[in-house]
Amino acid sequence: MRNGDKLSPIEAAHQFIKEHFPNCQGALLAGSVVRGEATETSDLDIVIFDNKISSSYRESVIAYSWPIEVFVHNLTSYKQYFKTDYERARPSMPMMVSEGIILKDNGMIDSIKKEAMEILSMGPEEWSEQTIKIKRYFITDVLDDFIGCSNRAEEIFIANTLSELLSEFVLRTNRQWIGTSKWVFRTLKKYDEEFANNFVKAFDIYYKTGNKNEVIQLVDYVLQPYGGRLFDGFSLGKG
Numbered sequence: 001m002r003n004g005d006k007l008s009p010i011e012a013a014h015q016f017i018k019e020h021f022p023n024c025q026g027a028l029l030a031g032s033v034v035r036g037e038a039t040e041t042s043d044l045d046i047v048i049f050d051n052k053i054s055s056s057y058r059e060s061v062i063a064y065s066w067p068i069e070v071f072v073h074n075l076t077s078y079k080q081y082f083k084t085d086y087e088r089a090r091p092s093m094p095m096m097v098s099e100g101i102i103l104k105d106n107g108m109i110d111s112i113k114k115e116a117m118e119i120l121s122m123g124p125e126e127w128s129e130q131t132i133k134i135k136r137y138f139i140t141d142v143l144d145d146f147i148g149c150s151n152r153a154e155e156i157f158i159a160n161t162l163s164e165l166l167s168e169f170v171l172r173t174n175r176q177w178i179g180t181s182k183w184v185f186r187t188l189k190k191y192d193e194e195f196a197n198n199f200v201k202a203f204d205i206y207y208k209t210g211n212k213n214e215v216i217q218l219v220d221y222v223l224q225p226y227g228g229r230l231f232d233g234f235s236l237g238k239g
Contacts (some may be wrong), residue, residue, distance in 0.1 A: 009033040010101070012064040013046055017103050019063075024050040025075065026109045028100030035099065043067035047096055049108065051075045071096070075108065082119055089124035089171075089178050123175045132173060132226055134236065139165050140229040143219050146212065156207075159215065163203055170195070170222055 013029040021027065031045030032038045044066050056077040059070045081093040094116035102109055142165060146158045171178045171187055179187045188196035202214035223229055
């Protein structure tokens with residue numbers, strides 16, 4: 001098929017369902033094409049609900065000139081994914097279901113969407129004081145490595161770890177969902193756009209110039225309301 005003949009996302013998704021899952025009870029098209037954020041490399045995320053499937057699975061295919069990610073569930077297995085996503089505070093499956101465009105529905109999609117939206121609106125479980133204390137310690141430990149390191153190659157990887165730990169800390173202490181890759185920035189921006197931009201600015205300055213000051217100040221700003229850096233007196237697992 002020539003590029004000019006490429007089916008639209010909706011057309012391709014409907015054709016895929018018709019050809020590969022004609023007897024499914026429900027199907028949704030989700031992902032970047034639904035949110036209006038598609039790029040030249042975007043794929044189609046299709047969620048299938050089929051009561052003949054014994055267990056959930058994920059599959060990647062290319063069809064109709066589209067890369068397609070298929071997430072296949074029976075009418076109960078998706079609940080375990082909802083539960084797991086809630087526990088890890090990364091609501092991938094609830095997000096896909098809540099935002100998904102209905103491709104096929106035998107009368108059960110609305111209830112599943114309602115479940116997904118209830119999870120999303122509830123937010124992740126609140127961190128305990130002990131968890132916050134542990135996270136403060138590990139952020140402090142990585143920050144000390146970052147400050148003391150003089151090897152540029154090692155610094156870059158330490159900075160990457162620090163940004164992941166810090167973004168998680170900010171979001172989880174404020175009962176916000178977290179993400180990975182591009183979703184780190186998106187979740188930060190959804191929580192507080194000004195803070196997200198300052199976060200990016202601090203690390204961007206470091207990556208471009210090697211100046212660590214903005215990153216160090218950012219970490220201290222984030223930790224300050226919770227007692228600041230933590231090393232002296234920290235104990236884990238002591239009887």
